[in-house]
Amino acid sequence: MGRQFSKLLLVGAACVVTGCASTAKGISQSSVMKSAKAEQLKKKATAGTVLAVVRYPAFVDSNAKDAYYKAFGRNAIGGRASSYDAGSPEVQALADSVVLKSNYFALSLFKELAAKLPEHSVLLSPHTIKLADDGSLTSEPMTQAESLANVVTVDFTSYTFPDSKKMMGGEPLTFGDLVTPLVTVRTDHRAAAPTQGLLMASAPLLSRAAGNGRASVDESLRNLQNGKLDSATPELDFVTYLNNDPAFNVASKPLSRLPSANTVRKVPLEKIKLDTVAIDSLGDAQAGAVDPLKTAFSKGMANQIVGMINKTNINKASMMRRASAISQFDQSLAALTLVGGKDADYQSRFKYAERLLEAEQKYLSVQSLRLFDGIHNGEMGAQVRDMLKAEYDVLEQRRDLARKQNTATALAILGAVAAGATIANESDSRDGVSYGESLAIDALISATIFAGSKAFSYKSQSKSVGSNYLTSIVPALEEQTSVQVNLIDSNETITAIRFEDLKEKLQSLYTENQRSLETVATRCGYTHTGSTKTGTWLGVCENGLAAGNGIGVLRNGDGTAIEYFGYAKNGQPQGPGYMIHHKRNNSYALEGHFTAGQADGVMRVTKSGIPDTLQMYSAGQRSGSVPAGAINASPFRTPPANKISAARSQTLASAQ
Amino acid sequence: MKKKLLISGFLSLIASPAIAQSSASSGPEPVQQVAVAAPSQEYCITVMSGFPNDALLPRYQFFKLTQEMAVDATPGFRRALEKYGDGDVEADAPITDVIEAIANPVLRQAAPELAISYMDHLIDFAQTCEPYVAGQVSSLKAFDANLANDDTVIAEDALFLRQVLSDSLFRLDANKDLIHGADVTVYANALVRTRDRIEFTSYSADVDELEAIYMTDLDGRLARSNDLINSEMNRETLGDAVTLSDDMNKQAKQKADREAVQTLLRILSRY
Numbered sequence: 001m002g003r004q005f006s007k008l009l010l011v012g013a014a015c016v017v018t019g020c021a022s023t024a025k026g027i028s029q030s031s032v033m034k035s036a037k038a039e040q041l042k043k044k045a046t047a048g049t050v051l052a053v054v055r056y057p058a059f060v061d062s063n064a065k066d067a068y069y070k071a072f073g074r075n076a077i078g079g080r081a082s083s084y085d086a087g088s089p090e091v092q093a094l095a096d097s098v099v100l101k102s103n104y105f106a107l108s109l110f111k112e113l114a115a116k117l118p119e120h121s122v123l124l125s126p127h128t129i130k131l132a133d134d135g136s137l138t139s140e141p142m143t144q145a146e147s148l149a150n151v152v153t154v155d156f157t158s159y160t161f162p163d164s165k166k167m168m169g170g171e172p173l174t175f176g177d178l179v180t181p182l183v184t185v186r187t188d189h190r191a192a193a194p195t196q197g198l199l200m201a202s203a204p205l206l207s208r209a210a211g212n213g214r215a216s217v218d219e220s221l222r223n224l225q226n227g228k229l230d231s232a233t234p235e236l237d238f239v240t241y242l243n244n245d246p247a248f249n250v251a252s253k254p255l256s257r258l259p260s261a262n263t264v265r266k267v268p269l270e271k272i273k274l275d276t277v278a279i280d281s282l283g284d285a286q287a288g289a290v291d292p293l294k295t296a297f298s299k300g301m302a303n304q305i306v307g308m309i310n311k312t313n314i315n316k317a318s319m320m321r322r323a324s325a326i327s328q329f330d331q332s333l334a335a336l337t338l339v340g341g342k343d344a345d346y347q348s349r350f351k352y353a354e355r356l357l358e359a360e361q362k363y364l365s366v367q368s369l370r371l372f373d374g375i376h377n378g379e380m381g382a383q384v385r386d387m388l389k390a391e392y393d394v395l396e397q398r399r400d401l402a403r404k405q406n407t408a409t410a411l412a413i414l415g416a417v418a419a420g421a422t423i424a425n426e427s428d429s430r431d432g433v434s435y436g437e438s439l440a441i442d443a444l445i446s447a448t449i450f451a452g453s454k455a456f457s458y459k460s461q462s463k464s465v466g467s468n469y470l471t472s473i474v475p476a477l478e479e480q481t482s483v484q485v486n487l488i489d490s491n492e493t494i495t496a497i498r499f500e501d502l503k504e505k506l507q508s509l510y511t512e513n514q515r516s517l518e519t520v521a522t523r524c525g526y527t528h529t530g531s532t533k534t535g536t537w538l539g540v541c542e543n544g545l546a547a548g549n550g551i552g553v554l555r556n557g558d559g560t561a562i563e564y565f566g567y568a569k570n571g572q573p574q575g576p577g578y579m580i581h582h583k584r585n586n587s588y589a590l591e592g593h594f595t596a597g598q599a600d601g602v603m604r605v606t607k608s609g610i611p612d613t614l615q616m617y618s619a620g621q622r623s624g625s626v627p628a629g630a631i632n633a634s635p636f637r638t639p640p641a642n643k644i645s646a647a648r649s650q651t652l653a654s655a656q
Numbered sequence: 657m658k659k660k661l662l663i664s665g666f667l668s669l670i671a672s673p674a675i676a677q678s679s680a681s682s683g684p685e686p687v688q689q690v691a692v693a694a695p696s697q698e699y700c701i702t703v704m705s706g707f708p709n710d711a712l713l714p715r716y717q718f719f720k721l722t723q724e725m726a727v728d729a730t731p732g733f734r735r736a737l738e739k740y741g742d743g744d745v746e747a748d749a750p751i752t753d754v755i756e757a758i759a760n761p762v763l764r765q766a767a768p769e770l771a772i773s774y775m776d777h778l779i780d781f782a783q784t785c786e787p788y789v790a791g792q793v794s795s796l797k798a799f800d801a802n803l804a805n806d807d808t809v810i811a812e813d814a815l816f817l818r819q820v821l822s823d824s825l826f827r828l829d830a831n832k833d834l835i836h837g838a839d840v841t842v843y844a845n846a847l848v849r850t851r852d853r854i855e856f857t858s859y860s861a862d863v864d865e866l867e868a869i870y871m872t873d874l875d876g877r878l879a880r881s882n883d884l885i886n887s888e889m890n891r892e893t894l895g896d897a898v899t900l901s902d903d904m905n906k907q908a909k910q911k912a913d914r915e916a917v918q919t920l921l922r923i924l925s926r927y
Contacts, residue, residue: 348852355860359867366874374882379889390898397905453919457912461905468904476897483889490881495874502870506863513859 022169022402026178026273031255033300041117042310043151048325048357049318050150051121051309052113056106057099057157057236058126058142059485067137068129069095071242073162077182077204078172078269081163090164090470096477099129101158101174103484104384105181107376108293109156110368112302117309120365124372125153126488127236136243139235143492144499145368146233148361149322151314152199154305155209157182157238167466168398172271176392177279179272181297184209184237185308189217190565191317192262193580193589194608195250199308200265201237207247209237210264214248217582220320221561224553225536227523229327229334231320249585251609261611265304272296279392282385288377290385315636316578319565325360326353329507335521335538338565339549339635345517352513356506363502367495374487383480387473394469398462405458408451415448519548526552527571528562529597529620537568545571549635559584566635572597576633592617592632604632700785704792706750716796716803717810722751723789724814725775726782728846734779736836737821740828741773754778758817768824775821808857815850822847 045051060068066086072095073084085091103126113122123145132138146153159180161171172180182202186209189197196213198206212234219232234240252264259265278292291298319338327334333349341347375381524541525534531554539550546552546568555561566577573579573594580589592603598620606612614626708714729737745754754774757763764771782789797803822844825831831840 344852348856351856352859355856355863359863362867363870363874366871367878370875370878370882374878374886378882378886379891380886383889383891383894386894390894390901394901450916450920454916457916461908461912464908465901465905468908469901472897472901472904473894474897476894479890479893483885486885487882490885491878494877494881498870498874498877502866505866509859509862509866513855 026173026271028273028275028296030181030270030272030297030300031268032183032297032304033295035255036300036303036307038303039307039310041306043312043314045121045151045314045318046322047354048149048361049314049322050123050145050148050361051117051152052305053123053125053145053150053153054106054110054113055125055127055141055146055153055155055236056102057129057139057238058103058488059481060096060099060129061131064129064131064137067131067135068242071137071244072098075242075244076162077159077241078180079161079163079166079170081161082165084162089474090467091162093470093474093477094160094162094164096474096481097174098157098160100384100477100481100484101160101179102156103375103481104381105158105174105179105293105298106156107372108291108298109154109301110372111291111376112294112298113154113305114369116302116306120362122368123148123150123364124368126371127239129236129239136245137239138243139239141233142488143364143367143371144496145364148325148357148364149318151309151312151317152185152187152305154301155182155184155186155237157236159238164466164470165463168402168462170271172269176388176395177274177276177292178395179274179293179297180270181272181301182238182269183267183301185305186213186234187308187312187317188231188320189213189220190320190563190578190580191313193582193587193606194262195264196248196587198250198264199312200255200267200304201252202267203269205237205241206252206264206266207249208241208245210248210250211246212237212240215245221553221555221563221582224538224551224563225555227536227538229320229324229538231324260609262606263609279388282389282392288381288385322357325357329353329356329503329510332517332520335550336517336519336540338539338551339567341519341549343518345515346519349514349517352510356510359506360499360503363499364495367491371488371491374491375484378487380480380483380487383476383483387476387480390473391469394465397465401458401462401465405455405462408455408458412448412451412455415444415451418444521550525571526554526564526568527597528552528554528564529572531556531562533557535562537571539568547571566594576635578635590617591634595619602626602630602632604634696784697788700781700788703751703781703785704788706752712796712800712803713806716793717806718751719789719792719796720807720810721755721814722778722782723786723793724811725817726779726786727814727818727850728843729779729783730839730842732836732839733843734776736825736830736833736839737772737776737779739833739836740769740825740830741776742767742769743773745773745777749777751778751781755817758820764820764824768827771820771824772828775817775824778817808854808861811850811854812858815847815854818847818850 041051069086069092073081073086073091076084106124110122110124124143125145126142127139128142129137129139158174159172159182160174161167163171167173167175174180182205183200184198184202184205185200186192186197187199191197192199196210196217198210198213201209216232216234220230223230223232250264251260251262252266253260254266255268274292274296278290278295281290282292284290323334323337326337330349330353333346333353336346337350337353340350519540521539522541524537524544524546526537526546527534533554533556535552535554537546537550537552539546539552540548541550542548547570549567550565552564552568552573553561561582563580563582564573564577566573566579567575568577569575574596575594576592577594578589578591579594579599581587586608588608589606590599590603591606592599593601599617600619601617603615603617604612605615614630614632615622616624616626707718754777758771758774758778822840825840826844831837831844833840
């Protein structure tokens with residue numbers, strides 16, 4: 001009896017260890033599909049402004065590979081890696097497939113956005129992951145898509161958990177019919193100051209993406225302080241995450257709840273199971289027309305992005321990058337475009353500049369369309385689809401083995417329970433056990449052991465199937481990645497050569513056709529009440545101080561800063577203006593009338609987590625409630641002068 | 657770059673002997689009799705018969721130019737023209753001769769009053785016969801939409817003639833006239849805006865042209881490059897990888913089957 005009992009314990013333990021295998025399930029639709037309504041674009045961007053740029057990791061520089069593999073393993077998303085060897089081919093295959101699949105699936109989002117937005121208004125921006133000077137990872141755009149003004153950028157990565165042993169579990173995976181998209185959507189911080197420009201982010205990336213936004217804000221302010229109208233191009237948020245760069249807290253709200261103003265929408269980490277029919281048809285001749293990600297994710301994400309563009313102030317979002325682009329061929333005009341003006345000479349010159357930028361935008365959009373065509377519709381796309389199909393077959397094999405494993409485990413458990421009950425029954429009867437009964441119990445235990453060992457075997461086979469595939473696929477992954485990079489590099493080289501030529505010709509045309517500006521933008525001093533430092537003003541100057549429209553930046557020693565767009569006098573804000581107070585936490589913005597550098601009158605206040613409100617200010621302090629019907633002044637809309645005065649008089653009178 | 661149509665070339669194109677003869681043979685009514693009345697069909701048709709009719713392009717250019725020259729000529733401004741012009745233009749003067757006279761540098765320097773009268777004559781015709789002129793322009797454009805490609809050049813030519821008129825008025829100090837000065841100044845300012853608009857249209861057309869050339873060229877180059885790179889892709893790598901993986905899986909399965917049999921044998925051996 002003792003021998004039988006110990007056998008039973010062994011079988012029971014085996015069953016527990018083998019456990020039930022997961023069949024790598026996923027949800028059929030992303031939450032971005034469920035919470036998005038099919039919205040039409042309601043905003044119109046100025047000529048030369050791109051509405052959306054889709055950014056994704058397209059290539060890992062050879063010098064950065066080791067660092068990338070290590071960071072990929074160290075910073076697993078959605079679980080804890082049981083073991084990780086950055087040098088193993090399986091892990092490298094998973095890490096490389098993140099880049100390869102991001103390349104491919106980003107095109108699905110591009111296609112959906114391009115279908116919803118006007119022609120030439122969506123661009124692709126593939127990034128190279130590189131080593132920065134300090135040895136950390138960074139990413140840089142491979143094309144010039146981000147050199148133009150844009151309203152939003154969308155970072156897309158299709159993620160896979162860095163542990164091949166957990167491919168069949170609940171951990172995130174992009175393999176076969178499973179996709180785990182990681183997304184962030186951001187605009188320029190001038191249009192979303194409290195969230196550092198961040199509008200939406202996948203939950204695991206959110207705080208790092210906000211940190212990345214904060215770093216871009218700092219870099220942009222540094223540039224402005226040095227007199228350069230350069231808006232920083234942030235690295236991919238996925239890279240920021242891998243780097244474990246500093247996080248930044250911003251107000252956020254889950255996607256499942258109603259959106260709030262000045263709050264980042266948080267997308268849950270999801271493992272999406274693509275439509276089986278679509279996956280099955282990936283091997284067909286017309287497979288290029290099949291987009292399995294569309295109905296599960298891309299279409300809804302495109303709707304979400306259009307919704308965000310509709311809610312974004314397009315001028316604030318694009319003004320700095322547009323000024324930066326204009327500064328490359330017209331320094332005198334560039335800073336003036338931030339606020340604009342009514343003078344005929346300015347209007348005329350700005351119109352010419354916009355037309356030039358529009359030509360550049362159209363030219364670069366050809367590159368994006370051809371990148372899509374070259375990768376998606378060519379042999380390259382067919383190979384990726386074949387790979388997805390092969391992965392799907394591998395997954396299906398493993399699912400089948402998992403089901404068999406579960407059946408075997410169930411049998412083993414059933415056998416163990418039955419044997420246990422029989423033994424217990426015999427013990428209770430206190431009678432001797434007959435030979436026949438002993439044989440039956442032995443046979444039951446033997447069958448249980450066999451079922452348990454089969455369960456082990458299926459589990460082991462499942463792992464082998466996954467491991468064999470990942471090990472074998474490395475050369476194919478390298479080949480496909482290499483072709484993708486060749487396509488991007490070649491497209492960029494051809495585009496860049498002709499782009500320089502086009503830019504030169506456009507600039508000649510621009511110069512030939514220009515009339516002089518009566519008032520030009522220069523650089524001079526900008527001050528702010530309470531600050532001992534002097535900032536930089538780019539715009540209209542008089543006697544070395546800000547005097548007219550432009551932008552002023554003042555960075556304090558404690559990391560805070562003031563960024564001001566609008567009108568100034570004697571080096572201080574005076575007239576309609578938009579002021580962003582950059583704080584360590586809770587940056588906020590005021591838009592209204594300023595007197596001698598202080599908020600004065602009805603101000604539109606933009607703060608984290610709450611909708612914009614109108615508040616009355618006097619000498620920089622809140623001074624009471626705002627009368628009904630009052631509006632704030634704005635440097636970006638220029639109503640006739642008498643209307644501004646009337647509105648201001650009314651609000652001031654009410655305040656008194 | 658679009659070839660600009662110069663006034664002199666334009667005039668030589670339209671002032672063919674056949675047209676001149678046609679104009680001479682027609683007998684238009686005196687302008688004064690129709691200028692203030694509703695459009696006189698007879699007058700308009702007679703004058704229009706002097707327009708080129710041997711080809712669509714010159715005919716379109718002529719009508720369009722006539723239309724453009726009457727732009728911004730308000731009633732107040734017309735009264736200024738009547739005052740400062742020399743009213744001796746013959747009502748039956750062929751339009752070609754009138755345009756030639758305005759464009760003649762010697763004449764407009766020596767006798768600005770005459771240039772004003774000639775322009776007044778043209779504007780009068782364009783405004784009196786506006787429905788006919790507009791109808792001709794529309795129908796010609798409907799027949800061949802490409803005719804509109806020259807609109808910018810025609811507008812530039814009209815602007816030149818209108819500038820001659822404005823300069824002539826300023827030379828006669830019409831801008832200082834207490835009664836007509838404001839109208840003359842408004843017209844001069846309108847010319848500046850028109851010039852801005854035309855220059856921008858011209859600039860935009862040049863940019864369009866550059867855009868079209870570069871975008872088409874880029875599209876072709878990228879398509880060829882994509883095809884080349886895609887065609888060089890090693891199609892066997894993926895197949896080899898999948899085959900290798902399948903083979904390894906088969907071996908793993910065989911090994912697992914063997915082990916299962918061995919396990920079973922070990923279990924059964926006890927009985």
